[in-house]
Amino acid sequence: MSELLKIATSQLGQKEISGPEDNPTIVNYAKEIGLSWINDDETPWCSVFVGWCALKAGLSYSKSALARSWLHIGTPVNVPEPGDVVVFWRESLLGTSGHVGFFMGYSQDLKRIYCLGGNQGNQVSISAQSAERLLGFRRLAKSTIISLPEGVLRKGDTGEKVVQLQDAMKAANYEVGTSDGVFGAKMDAAIKLLQANGGLKADGVYGPKTKNLLNTILNA
Known part of the structure; x- marks a missing residue:
């Protein structure tokens, strides 16, 4: 099992807390990838969970809460392996809503894709998603270190x-x-x-x- 899947499976069972309380582990997923504006466990968090797992595994990840943002992370693959990112459309193929998780395999009839992800039944779980809603598979690469400029920059600056x-x-x-x-x-x-x-x-x-x-x- 890859390091990424070890990290993801270690979180199985983490679930939202009903009522006014929030699961601090789920809230922390968002904060660790830079989305500190998410301070509850009710904001859709499937993308957040995948991002947190990728961060912990030292891989590239989306800094967005939108599931479809993962279609621009890593490289596309046609023959997925367990641990590859899988993105589905939700509500409408041409819309913006979606779901993202980690590919675990196909059902025997190839009509369903088993996905390990967050916000599945309000928790981290493995569930079957319709293959008809597939948008794509992505394989993540190692994250690269990027240096940042010194000083202060603002609108109007050049160079x-x-x-x-x-x-x-x-x-x-x-x-x-x-x-x-x-x-x-x-x-x-x-x-x-x-x-x-x-x-x-x-x-x-x-x-x-x-x-x-x-x-x-x-x-x-």
Whole structure:
């Protein structure tokens, strides 16, 4: 069994707490991957769980709570192995809702895919998902260390430090446009989103606190 699956299976049975209380383990999944705005166990957390497992295994991971964000992480595979990420659509094929977990195998008739994931019956479990809702399989790669620029950067700044920051933000799965060295509107919006997700003041200014937050996400 891969290290990733060992980590994921160790969490089997973690479940939401009904009522006003929240399971601190589930809340911590989100905080450890940089989504500190999630402070309950009722916000959909399938993507959060997969991200936490990948983080602990030293693999690339999505910094988004959206299941379909995993379609852009790792590399696509046509013949999956246990532990590969599997993404399904939910509600509508062309919509934005989805579900994500770890592939465990097919049913004998190939109509169902066994998935180890979070938020399945409000807990970490292995469940059968319809193969008709499959969007794709992804194989995760080892996470790479990314250096970040020093100093303070804000909207209107230009230069190599901005290019470095743009590349780092894209590696963290934030949309900033082309790495052209111009701190423009897209970069400003992405920095504010990063700050909001990390519980910082969303002022769009890249400084020591924002650098530490981004560094934690990229190099954890």
